[in-house]
Amino acid sequence: MSPSTSVPARRRGLRGRSAALIAALALTAAGLLALAGPAHAAPIEITGPADPVPAGTAYTYTVNTFLDRDMTVTADLSGAAATFTAVTEDSGDLACNASGTHAVCTAANPSGRPNPVAITLTVLPTATGTVTADATITSFSLDGSASTTTTITPAGPTYTFTGFFAPVNNPPVLNTVNAGRSIPVKFSLNGDQGLNVLADGSPYSKATTCGTGTQDPVETTTDSNSGLTYDPGTGRYTYVWKTDKNWAGTCRTFHLKLADGSDHTANFQFH
Numbered sequence: 001m002s003p004s005t006s007v008p009a010r011r012r013g014l015r016g017r018s019a020a021l022i023a024a025l026a027l028t029a030a031g032l033l034a035l036a037g038p039a040h041a042a043p044i045e046i047t048g049p050a051d052p053v054p055a056g057t058a059y060t061y062t063v064n065t066f067l068d069r070d071m072t073v074t075a076d077l078s079g080a081a082a083t084f085t086a087v088t089e090d091s092g093d094l095a096c097n098a099s100g101t102h103a104v105c106t107a108a109n110p111s112g113r114p115n116p117v118a119i120t121l122t123v124l125p126t127a128t129g130t131v132t133a134d135a136t137i138t139s140f141s142l143d144g145s146a147s148t149t150t151t152i153t154p155a156g157p158t159y160t161f162t163g164f165f166a167p168v169n170n171p172p173v174l175n176t177v178n179a180g181r182s183i184p185v186k187f188s189l190n191g192d193q194g195l196n197v198l199a200d201g202s203p204y205s206k207a208t209t210c211g212t213g214t215q216d217p218v219e220t221t222t223d224s225n226s227g228l229t230y231d232p233g234t235g236r237y238t239y240v241w242k243t244d245k246n247w248a249g250t251c252r253t254f255h256l257k258l259a260d261g262s263d264h265t266a267n268f269q270f271h
Contacts, residue, residue: 041066041116043144046135047072052151055128058085059150060122063135067093067113071139075121077101080129083249086122091115121242125152141194158260159197165236167219168266174211177218179270180245182226185256187236195228202257203239209249210269218268243270 044065053059065073077084084098093110095119096103103121125131129152138146165186169175177183189197205258229241241254247270256264 010017019123024117036042042146044135044137044146046075046133046146046148046150048133048150052153053125054153055125055155057155058122058124059147060176061123061133061135063119063146064120065117065119065144066142067091067107067110067115067117068139068142069109069113069136071107071110071142073105073119073135073137074226075119075133077123077131077133079149080125082123082125082152085124086123087119088117091117093117094119123150126152128152128154134250135247139218150154156260157193159191159193159256159258159262161187161262161264162190163236164266166170169216171267172177172211172267173215173267174213174215174251175218175266175268176215177243177268177270179243181218181243183241183243183268184238185234185241185254185266186234187256189258192230192232195230197237197259198228198257199257199261203241203255204257205241205252205268207253208251208253208267211267215269227241243268 039191044063044148046061046063048061051057061075063073063075071094075087075098078101083100084103087098087103087105089096089105091110091112093112094105094107096105096119098104098121099171105119121133123133131150131152132147133150134145134147137143146147163186165188168183168185172184175183185203226240228237230237239256249270251267251269254266254268258264
């Protein structure tokens with residue numbers, strides 16, 4: 001080989017080895033980035049209920065993070081009185097336990113890394129106020145924290161409902177009545193529970209398709225008082241429902257929603 005051709009050959013060899021080295025380094029870097037999970041995702045996130053939760057009603061937090069070597073995920077509650085009652089995770093790689101206001105999940109070398117993992121924490125609040133939940137992760141390549149808050153409201157009442165009583169029939173019977181009449185809707189809550197037993201906006205009615213079931217006319221009554229009343233002699237409540245003359249020829253479902261969240265209905269056809 002002449003000197004004029006040996007130098008370019010050596011240069012081509014060097015360029016080839018350099019390209020191979022650069023490719024190897026790129027693959028190694030990509031592998032290290034994969035261990036840390038997606039670059040755009042936070043190391044850990046925690047989410048809870050969007051709406052307030054009544055005291056005494058269990059709810060859940062969800063912690064989202066990534067599987068990694070030597071990982072420890074913790075969650076702690078503070079603020080209004082509440083405790084963890086259960087903790088689960090969806091990978092099968094973590095060992096989790098919860099006690100009081102502290103929960104922890106650990107793994108030395110999870111087989112599913114660097115896949116995402118979701119941890120579900122069940123919480124039971126026992127007092128009103130604001131519960132703060134803090135979550136953290138420490139691992140070989142991840143380190144982060146997140147928090148969220150939940151408003152705890154007073155526990156609502158629960159009622160023992162019985163009804164409806166005459167002159168209103170319960171489903172599936174279709175009560176037939178002249179539009180524009182006032183209808184006494186009678187029910188019992190196992191004694192006098194006061195007059196603040198209705199949910200906001202209750203009672204109300206909604207237009208519905210007229211069915212073909214059993215029909216029964218609403219008997220003529222003399223009730224004239226409007227609104228909700230309680231009769232200690234009978235132990236029953238009466239709500240006088242004033243119907244609209246424009247409802248003639250239609251059917252509606254009457255909804256009596258109580259402050260405990262229960263909803264009691266009756267069906268009407270108007271002439």
